[in-house]
Amino acid sequence: MNARMRRRRFLQAGAAAAGSLVLPGKAPAQGGAKPLSGTTLNIACWSAPYAKIVADYIPEFESATGAKVNYDTPSFPIYNQRTDIELSTRGSAYDVLNVTFIYSGRWIGAGWFTPLDDFFNDPKKTPADWDATDFLPGATNALKDKAGRLYGIPWTVDIYMAGASRYDLFEKAGKSMPANFDVLRDTMKAVHKQDGVPAFLPENHYGWSFIPFLQGFGGNVFRDPPDDLTPVLDTADAIAGAEYFSNLLREFGPDGAISYTYDQVVATLKAGRANYSPNGQIFLLQMGAEDSKVNKTCAFSICPEGPKGRFPGVATHGWGIPVGSKNKDAAWQFIAWAMSKPVIRKMVVERGYSSIARRSLIESPEFQGKLLVNGQDISKIYLDTIAMGASGYMKYRTVHVYPQVDKQIDIAIQNIASGQLSAKDAMQQAQQNSLNELKRAGVKL
């Protein structure tokens, strides 16, 4: 038996063990009855790469446990809107839902998710080697309440980094991946429209893609989140950041750049029709996939540094159990299975899943090998960025009223990039509108 076969056998055995379980005392009963026979679990997550991979493995869970799983993966905004309504009714339509990073403060703070500590600390429900402490604290912290109870098991740590689909054009122009904002602008100028390829394309969710630029110029979203939620979008630093970012979009983006959603950005990069993009690693690394036209020419780097420092975004999402679920134990069995070491390792090895939150697997040779793209070690970017994110500059993102301000930032950048308003006017308008929205939400400023 060769090494590849042995590894496959090992993984199959591991996955089967995880499926049947992770659950001491819940092994299939004699006579063929399975522990969750007759149970239907309704599960939803937004259409992240991970969520699509999980869909392919769910039949294994169903086969091992006897459960029937209804699984749904709408787009990010649709998922969040639908889930927000569902959770607010405390309904029982879903048993397992993704705790979206941007909504975590709101959903956990409102008591709409079930604390998971009693599940993973109970040896009858979770085996000791499942190891809840294996998840990166930087990921789990965002999914805890003030008392330290955990409401979501993180399936990703998405980091904001930079990728170039046509790095060959950079080299041709004598440039490398930009280390800071000054160099970034010069580099974009040098490679723009080379071989007909526009140089710069972030996704049009600017409440995510613009923030490292805002903070890099010394600005922020709130004055001191989560204690002081006064918006600070109209400071000189914030205006300078907005102007710089919008100019990049206007001068070096493809025609209609402000209309590109995250899935369009990924498709455009993979086709080599736009070059440099600052974005989440789960999206950028798809440039290295087999079906990508640029898998031989793509390159990556850590987020460039601004005049006031480097602030790459770090986001996490996790599986949680809504308080209204009628199948909480079965729901936990699904989460325990999906987030078990063997199943995640399998996703890394078989599907190249590269955004995991289990430290033991991040340090494993399988994972490190997957993060070697065109000879470049992405795992270093990954771990360095996660370490930076732990310093606290991401606290703005999990406050319960961030979605309101997020929308104002989107509008402001569109207004500047489309030439409707100056950076100063657009950011002052965003500030005023944010203040109005927060007052409406009852936030004391």
Add this chain to the structure above:
Amino acid sequence: MTTEPSSLERLLPAPRRAPAALPHWRREQARAFATGLAPALFVLAVITLGPTVYLLVTSLTPLDPVHPHSALDFSDPVGNYRTLLGDGRFLNSVWVQTKLSVATVGLQLAIGLGVALLLNAGSRFLETARTAFILPMVLPPIVVAVIWKVIFTPDVSPLHRSLDALGLPVRSLIADPDLALWAIAVADTWEWFPFTMLMVLAALQMVPDEPIDAARIDGAGRIALFRYILYPYIRPTLVVAGLFRLIDSIKAFPLIYVLTNGGPGTVTEVTNYYAFVESFNFSYWGYGSAIATVMVAGVLMLSWLVGRLDAEQQRDE
């Protein structure tokens, strides 16, 4: 023996007679009908009036699902409406809606009427053409939105590529604040002009041949024929079609959601999209309900106004 009424009697209105009492079986029949209909009427009232009443009641509260008790907070019942009056984004959305509605209804009536006149003849080719013209209307709205998203994305658009090849490059329409709303109007017109076309076509086919033949014999040209014969026949249909399209234009959503998300900035943010953002992105359900209530009132008022104008015009004629 019967007596003929005198000429004076003929001019006077007939004396009102007291209504004769209904026979017993008639009363029973009416009661049976009412009893039979009552459950259906009750269900209809619950389904149609219930949500409207709930919408109105919610609009009087600051309901936010994070604070469930706010559903019963009537301490400032007109607070949401007061805020609306000073909400620049809401007022802008009403203006955007007005522009979009006027543009789309006008274009759809004009194009629908024009195409109906062209197709108003009996031939196999024209029958096939009619079916082809109906296609956009029967496509799911989200599919229409995706089609236009492709057409309006220069990187992959056949339209932009063709214009480029002809040496007539056009910048992205949906990213241009001056053109984005008109781009949506074009897409909406493409989707819905077949509705007007169908209604007008049906009305045209009901026009009797005699007046048309008579007008032709009298030497009427095409324009005179349309103005004095066809138009009076199809005018009520045009009013109804316009009213339907006007009400429907206020419900425009999938095109805006997919094509522009209300942007660039807020130039394509119509009122129902704004209500959606406030309700489902920010969870201000009370405020979103107030916006929706204002919209419902606006639609009812428009319907009443158009109906009344048309009735008055018909009376004058």
